[in-house]
Amino acid sequence: MSQQTFKSASKRYWRAFVPTMIIYLIATLAGSFYLKTFETEPTWLQATVAVACTLPMVLFLFIQIRYFLETDEYNRMIQLKGFAIGAAITVSAIFLIGFLQMFHVINRVEVFWFGPAFFVAYGLSTYALGGRQCL
Amino acid sequence: MKNIIRALRSERGWSQAALADQLGVSRQSVNAIETGKYDPSLPLAFSIARLFEKSIEEIFEDETASDAKLAAE
DSSP: OOTTHHHHHHHHHHHHHHHHHHHHHHHHHHHHHHHHTSSSOOHHHHHHHHHHHHHHHHHHHHHHHHHHHHSOHHHHHHHHHHHHHHHHHHHHHHHHHHHHHHTTSSOOOOGGGHHHHHHHHHHHHHHHHHOGGGO | OEEOHHHHHHHHTOOHHHHHHHHTSOHHHHHHHHTTSOOOOHHHHHHHHHHTTSOHHHHEEOHHHHHHHHHHO
């Protein structure tokens, strides 16, 4: 076993996480600001901005998976449990809200919000399982 | 699983963070193992045993086996 497994994994995680989140913020803020300059936005431009905003999140998920694989075993267990609980809560919400929409009980809900909802559920589950230092 | 890691660590005057550094794990991992909330994997148990120059059985006590032994007696 490497002597610095946990510390080096954490360093690698933060070194990848911070720039990815900065790129995400820039892409979402600049993208939405840029689209507002058009009276009627061209579809190709809307699609390009949407892809540019999504790519950092995809990258972030892979960074997260690499962290799961590289961190120490206890932290990996907490993170994976938190991830699984977060996913279970989000998928349950998707089914419930989907059926409510299908049966016309509620109005349309933006699918986008399930993404942030997953990260909130994942974060809270991890906190509940391992405390603040496991986040 | 019960263990005597806290006692062995105290004997050497090491903090949880110092032990964690030597094992390459987080301080939370050491705390979870010491308090019995988490049972380490075999490779980690061997690393702990090597560090304290003891056998795994000297450090960890299998409570299920102890209970079975008591029941048999």
